[in-house]
Amino acid sequence: MTNPTVADLIARSNRLGSDPRNTNYAGGNTSAKGADIDPVTGEPVELLWVKGSGGDLGTLTEKGLAALRVDRMRALVDVYPGLDREDEMVAAFDYCLHGKGGAAPSIDTAMHGLVDAAHVDHLHPDSGIAIATSADGEELTRKIFGDRVVWVPWRRPGFQLGLDIAEIKKANPQAVGTILGGHGITAWGDTSEESERNSLWIIETAAAYIAENGAAEPFGRVRPGFEALPEAERRAKAAALAATIRGLASHDRPQVGHFTDADVVLDFLAREKAPALAELGTSCPDHFLRTKVKPLLLDLPATASVEESIARLKELHEQYRADYTAYYERYATEDSPAIRGADPLIVLVPGVGQFSYGANKQTARVAGEFYVNAINVMRGAEALSTYRPIPESEKFRIEYWALEEAKLRRLPKPKTHQGRIAFVTGAASGIGKAIATRLAAEGACVVVADLDLEKAQAAAAELGDADVAIGVAANVADADGVQAAVDATLLAFGGIDLVVNNAGLSLSKPLLETTEKDWDLQHDVMAKGSFLVSKAAAKALVEQGLGGDVVYISSKNSVFAGPNNVAYSATKADQAHQVRLLAVELGEHGVRVNGINPDGVVRGSGIFASGWGANRAATYGVKEEDLGQFYANRTILKREVVPENVADAVYVLTGPELSRTTGLHIPVDSGVAAAFLR
Structure with missing residues (x-):
């Protein structure tokens, strides 16, 4: 059961931290002092709960607090070795901790533990820092707040700053807080409500004073020609x-x-x-x-x-x-x-x-x-x-x-694809969605590109928030649409590193039933579409100068002559040769181009669900629900290929282990001898 003092502290922290006018993300810290039972003695003990290192007030939970014994914190004053060695005091905080777990104490812990107040807030509001960074900040502090807020000259955060603020509060019993020169504000109160009220009063009073007394154009006049473009x-x-x-x-x-x-x-x-x-x-x-x-x-x-x-x-x-x-x-x-x-x-x-x-x-x-x-x-x-x-x-x-x-x-070791920006076409379902999911899990930022914007955005939302993935509309057969999708990627994540040409469709028909329209549609989406996506992405890849990866999801049909799919197989062969051509052309820029040749992926496939599966099942004389097993039975390994198998191949191809591999096609088909590469 959460201690009531802790519950109040977390609620106050979340309110203060959720408003950017009060403090920035992961900035500032709050604390509360109160009693809890020492499990060793069974007696009450006074504790300090304070936001730990690296946490964010707006999303703070109990796990983000450090809990320290107040008596031991204050005993550190007697062993403080002086300003030149104050960094040693951070390690000493560990000997003041109460119990196990919780967050590591931050450098600001002294400010909270040494100030004689039950509740303390240290925040970085824009209005407060504006006063703190003014050339005449000390005079402005007196003018704006009277004797209720005290100016503290710049001092690096640490034990000495905690001692300074503790002394200021003792010498100024009427004060509710301080302006920390060059830095921010600190406020306190006997109750959580009073501390929050005092913090907000300082912030709002500073903001109101600036609004009422500040110059109309503090940054000067507009420079001709430097105005915002439409x-x-x-x-x-x-x-x-x-x-x-x-x-x-x-x-x-x-x-x-x-x-x-x-x-x-x-x-x-x-x-x-x-x-x-x-x-x-x-x-x-x-x-x-x-x-x-x-x-x-x-x-x-x-x-x-x-x-x-x-x-x-x-x-x-x-x-x-x-x-x-x-x-x-x-x-x-x-x-x-x-x-x-x-x-x-x-x-x-x-x-x-x-x-x-x-x-x-x-x-x-x-x-x-x-x-x-x-x-x-x-x-x-x-x-x-x-x-x-x-x-x-x-x-x-x-x-x-x-x-x-x-x-x-102390930061965790980065994942293999952290810092990489992936653009995956046809990624709202099937193979593309599995690839996007795997890349996001490995730390990549992912752009889910699909013909259906609503489905693309829904698939992206499954991967995480906009810091992880976004969904964009992309008709890969339209050059302007492709460029717009790539531009959206550049604006969302700053660049592009990894392109997966996955968008596709198929119409299973024998030669004499295949129309010119059927042929053009499949070539527009896959052959032309892959070309347009690779061209738009390559421009950015070359300009960045950071290398990169382009992966084509081709097919075993690019080398295997199956029945009744002349248009599909021909366009897959086109894609397969694009891999070789682009590997040669983009290699000098450090861009690797590789392909993956899956066997028929039935489960989770948008292509198979749209009629292709029924047609292929009819071609082979099996029930549609048995098609996946049919494909598996004709392979060497007798195992069905699923979207995640293709995603695994993309992960390996674009990871650090195959950094010297380009122009390669990897079969992901459980072993189809007729599709062996020669």
């Missing part, structure tokens, strides 16, 4: 730039991307102060840990052509890498972790929008959200004063903090 034009330009930008952002390691053209971003990029403010970078540690210390800003107007923009982005990328490397070398010591890569995580394109990057889609999306937070912070600070983030040297101390490095090491 929606269709800017999204087309974003798609045209996406592969190139992802390639630049992935120079050190592959990244997944996220794009936003939110009004707040477009307005910022259009303004005269944008270049100088972008160069200053973000301030709140939660921000720059996910966005790097500053973004890469394209210094061309929105009217610049795609070709001009690409050329300039490449120049700016080289400059950015040199600048970041110099920043690292300015502050790194022999004890510093190795540089984690010099590529930007935020790329800003005036008139178009913001591209953000991370190891997976969620990380990329959150990085983008954090930079939007940073824009809001800069707007508030500039509206009242001058934006002044924490010093660059302090940013480095946090970015390359040993404790931050330890947190990164």
Whole structure:
């Protein structure tokens, strides 16, 4: 049974964390102190429950809390070795834990344990950070809040900051919280309700003051030519730039991307102060840990052509890498972790929008959200004063903090396909759906492309949220439709790495009954469709410069002359030779092209369900429900082929084990001797 104090804490945390005006994703922490029974003594013991390292307030559960004994936490004050060794105190928190399980205590645990209040909230609201990053933040704090909120000069999170805030609360009994210079806010209360009320009062009071007293145009005037392009034009330009930008952002390691053209971003990029403010970078540690210390800003107007923009982005990328490397070398010591890569995580394109990057889609999306937070912070600070983030040297101390490095090491080992973006045609059912499911399970971001948009979106939803998969409409026989689907992929995930040409249909007819329309339909969908998809995807694959995979789901019929399917088998043979041709052509770009030749896949197949199964059963003189077993009986292994068998082959072909394999066709047919490759 959940302790009532814990239940109240979780409810408060979820309310505060679900509103982005209060704090960013995974930012801030909350706590509560209360009594519980010590199972060893049977006596009550005072505990601190606090959000653990890496958790998110909006989705916090009891498992995300660390539970510590308050008496032992406060006893740490007597053994604190001083500011130069305060990082040692994080390890000491482990000796204060009550019981097993729960989350690891975060660096902010001292703030919650040492402050003499039953409930404490530490949050990163845009309005609060705007005051915290203003050049005259201390004066603004007094003006806005009187003596109810106390200014705390910038100090890196840690044990000493906890001691500082504890002393401030003791010396200012009328205060309900603090503004933490360059960082955020902390509030407290005797009850959970009072702490939440005080937090919201600080946030809302700051926001109201900025709205009522701030300059009308804090970012200055609009720069002619830098205004937002019309929606269709800017999204087309974003798609045209996406592969190139992802390639630049992935120079050190592959990244997944996220794009936003939110009004707040477009307005910022259009303004005269944008270049100088972008160069200053973000301030709140939660921000720059996910966005790097500053973004890469394209210094061309929105009217610049795609070709001009690409050329300039490449120049700016080289400059950015040199600048970041110099920043690292300015502050790194022999004890510093190795540089984690010099590529930007935020790329800003005036008139178009913001591209953000991370190891997976969620990380990329959150990085983008954090930079939007940073824009809001800069707007508030500039509206009242001058934006002044924490010093660059302090940013480095946090970015390359040993404790931050330890947190990164605790991350789970990535799956084989993490960071890869897969585009699978005909993926709303059958083989395609099994392939999409397997790739998503192995960590890939998946685009479910299908002729039926509703079914594509439903299949994608089964795989997870939009950070995992999306569904798009794709008539593979239509060049414009294919390009639109690929563009949607580029905008959703930043690029494309893995293409599976699976869409197909079949009409089982003998030669004399096969019409020209039958022939054209099957060739349009499979031969022409595979060509169009491969062509559109190859353009992005080449521009990225990251290599990639193209897989054709062909058929044993590409080499086996079965009866009554001349149009289907001929188009499968066409696909099979496309594999060889494209393997040769795309190899110089690191793109592997391979094929898979399944036997008839009856179970779960959209093709067989649409009439093909009945026709093939009639051709072979068996009942339709026995067709799968019929196919199995004629194989060497006597085993039926199901969609998951084909998905397994795609997984192996596109994984790390076959990185030197291209131009290959893999039979997945349980052994059909007549279809052996020669």
